[in-house]
Amino acid sequence: MTATLTERYISAVTKSLNPTAQDDVRVELEASIADAVEARVDQGEGQMDAERTVLTDLGDPAVLAAGYADRPLHLIGPKYFLTWWRLLKLLLWIVPVTAAAAVALGLTVSNAPVGEIIGQTIAVALSVIVHLCFWTTLVFFMLERTGADTGMKWSVDSLPEPQESGVGRGDLIASLVFLGIVAAALLWDHFVGFVVFATGDLDVNRGLDGQTGTMSLLNPELWPWWLSGALALIVLEAALAIAVYARRGWRPGLAVANTVLAVVFTAGALYLLVTGQLLNPDFLAFVADAGGEGFAAGDAEAAGEGGIFRILAVLTGVVIIGIAAWDIIDGWRKTRRQ
Known part of the structure; x- marks a missing residue:
């Protein structure tokens, strides 16, 4: 005997349910479908058409079964979505950049070719991004299915304080004082010197043995053009800070x-x-x-990477690039907020 559409629909719904609930759901569906079909027939619609319309309105039996079984049909629902999204964004801002920078720094120190540095850095960054997305989503998928509590609850205490628009006078003063200290340090290093040496500290062959005094960290030959350019950049930075204050914020x-x-x-x-x-x-x-013999031994061990001074130069370059990148990003971030 051929099963009716209603019987086929009810069977599709109940087959994935717990056996103890199948009979109750079957009885409930039979009654509700019969009532809906009878109402349409009373309005003049044919029996077959009414049955087909009612079943179509009920939708996919798998969706209906999930509702009876209280099984979510989404990967991450509203309960966990914002927590997942905030955590994933934070991780994507920090972990891939850190991993890529570490790989690039290590390969640069080891004197690897430029192509290898770029390729390895990109590959590691992409791999870290994929793993972060997969494992973070998997954790929240398991939380969604088990109903575990993440411990993240919203309260009025978490409301952010209103941020004042513009740049305060304190920010301007701090920027100008910092720039003034940098300019003074450059001039002091050139005309006085930061490094204090005593008799016997320096190589006799360099003609400096027997002296007591100070020397500069930076190359004296940078004066006047390079140091003048650095001082000019400091003046322009100060003018920029004043402009930001005058415009009451970044533009x-x-x-x-x-x-x-x-x-x-x-x-x-x-x-x-x-x-x-x-x-x-x-x-x-x-x-x-x-450094004496200890320095010489360390330099010999680092000879494959170009020596200790080259390693220090690479680290210094990374710091310079990092500071500049942060300054640029911070300026555009504040501009976007403004």
């Missing part, structure tokens, strides 16, 4: 100016660092002599 034009200043500073500093013109040769000789 796209100011963010562009900040980006240009950061790029110019970074390009100049990296050029001097790569060409070996940034640091004072006497200071480097002082460091090597002061």
Whole structure:
């Protein structure tokens, strides 16, 4: 005997349910479908058409069965979605960048080819992104299915404080004081010097033995042009800080100016660092002599990576790039908020 559409529909609904609930659901569905079909027939609709319409309105039997079984048909529901999304965004901002930077730094220190550095860095970053998305989603998928509590509950205490628009006078003063300290440090290093040496600390062959005094960290030959350029950039940074305060906040034009200043500073500093013109040769000789045999042994062990000074130069370059990148990102982030 051929089963009717109603029987086929009810069978499709109940087959995935717990056996103890199948009979109750079957009885309930039979009664509700019969009532709905009878109501349509009373309105003049044919028996077959009425039955087909009622079953169509009920929808996919698998969806209906999931409702009876209280099984979610979404990967991550509203209860966990915002927590999952906030955590994933935070991880994607931090972990891939950190991993890529670590790989790039390690390969650079080991004197790997540029192509290998770029390829390995991109591959690691993509791999980390995929793993972060998969494992974070899997954890919240399991939480969704088990109904576990994440411990994240919203309350009025978590409401953020209103942020004042514009830049306060305190921010301006702090920026100007910082820039003034940097300018004073550059001038002090050139005309006085930060490194104090005593008799016998320096190599006799360099003609400096028997002296007591100070020396500069930066190469004296940077004066006047390079140091004057650095001081000019500091003055422009101060003017930018004043402009931001006067405009009561960041604007796209100011963010562009900040980006240009950061790029110019970074390009100049990296050029001097790569060409070996940034640091004072006497200071480097002082460091090597002061380190003695231990320094020589460490330098020999690091010879495959170009020596200790090259490793320190790479680390210094990473710091310079990191500071400039943060300055640029921070400026555009504040511009977007404004």
